[in-house]
Structures are given as C-alpha cells and as structure tokens.
Amino acid sequence: MKQLMDHFTWNPSDTLLSIGCGSAWWEVNLLIHRPCGKIILVDTQVDVLNEEAVEDSIQYFKEKTALPFYPKFEVHNLALNQLALYPQSIDGIFIFNAWHEFDQIEELIQAMKQLLKPSGWIILEEELSVQKREIHEGCGKKLYFQEEIDQQMASKQFQLRQKVPKEKHSFYLEYRNL
Numbered sequence: 001m002k003q004l005m006d007h008f009t010w011n012p013s014d015t016l017l018s019i020g021c022g023s024a025w026w027e028v029n030l031l032i033h034r035p036c037g038k039i040i041l042v043d044t045q046v047d048v049l050n051e052e053a054v055e056d057s058i059q060y061f062k063e064k065t066a067l068p069f070y071p072k073f074e075v076h077n078l079a080l081n082q083l084a085l086y087p088q089s090i091d092g093i094f095i096f097n098a099w100h101e102f103d104q105i106e107e108l109i110q111a112m113k114q115l116l117k118p119s120g121w122i123i124l125e126e127e128l129s130v131q132k133r134e135i136h137e138g139c140g141k142k143l144y145f146q147e148e149i150d151q152q153m154a155s156k157q158f159q160l161r162q163k164v165p166k167e168k169h170s171f172y173l174e175y176r177n178l
Contacts, residue, residue, distance in 0.1 A: 008123055011091070016038070016091060017093045018041050019043075019095050019108070023048055025057050027041065029057075033067065038071055040073075040090075042083065079107075088120075091116075097126060101139060106155070109152060109153065121175065126171065127167075128143060128171060
C-alpha cells in the first residue's frame with residue numbers, strides 16, 4: 001500500500017469505484033489513510049461483499065489506526081454494466097488483484113469508459129506474467145502480460161500513465177481516460 005500512497009492521489013471529494021473488491025479490505029485500509037467523498041464497492045459475490053463485511057473492515061482499521069473513516073460507501077453485488085450509475089460520474093477506479101478473474105473484459109472496459117469522467121483514472125494492481133504465461137496461485141486462472149492489458153485498455157482510449165512496482169511480479173498500472 002505504501003507504493004500506492006506514494007505515487008497516486010485523489011481529492012477528498014472524489015467519487016471512487018472499486019471493481020472485484022471482495023470484502024473491501026484494501027479499499028478501507030487505503031481510504032482510512034487518504035479519504036475520498038464516496039466509494040462504490042462492486043463484487044458479484046454476495047457472501048464476500050456485503051455491508052456487514054465492510055463495516056467489520058472499517059471497525060478493524062479504525063481500531064488499528066485510531067483514524068476515522070470518512071467516505072460514504074455503497075455495496076453492489078452486480079456486474080458493473082448492470083449498475084444504475086450516471087455516465088461520467090466516477091473520478092477514479094480501483095481494481096485490486098482481480099483483472100485475471102474477469103471473464104468479459106471488453107464489456108468491463110466499455111462500462112468503465114462510460115462511467116469515468118473525461119480526466120478519470122484507473123489504478124489496476126495486478127500480478128503479471130513476465131517471460132512466460134503464469135497461473136495465479138489463488139484461483140488457478142491465467143495471468144496477463146502487461147502488453148495485453150495495455151492493448152485492452154487502448155481499445156477504449158485508456159492510456160498507461162505510470163507503472164509502479166509492488167512486489168516481484170505485481171505492479172500498480174495507472175491508466176488515464178483520453
């Protein structure tokens with residue numbers, strides 16, 4: 001998380017979206033240190049993402065850090081293209097270690113394009129294949145090469161702005177809406 005905090009920023013009034021967020025553990029930890037106005041949490045797995053799980057994460061990090069949690073939050077257990085959100089209403093999107101799990105990438109990118117403001121950004125944290133195709137340890141799905149993700153994003157006019165190492169084969173990739 002330190003690399004993310006050191007290299008990326010958003011405004012305290014921003015509306016952010018996190019896709020494939022699980023129980024929102026990373027989002028709560030991040031936003032307790034650098035708040036936004038509102039975070040919309042999206043994951044299709046109701047047993048993982050629900051208001052109780054998010055409240056548990058908030059309580060844990062409030063106790064651990066002695067910091068308040070300011071952002072309003074919404075929980076949605078739908079695919080992104082099924083949400084009733086206004087076009088160009090999102091300042092930034094997080095996708096933490098989930099890109100390799102999405103089945104309908106083109107539809108996802110199209111939905112992100114419609115929701116992001118013209119100057120909006122996407123921060124994608126992902127383990128990448130580097131020299132040969134790798135398999136994700138946790139779920140057994142194939143990992144992408146960065147060039148594949150860059151091409152997918154470029155298809156909807158998202159441009160790579162920066163790449164920040166997280167761990168050996170994990171990176172933060174920031175894409176900007178052109």
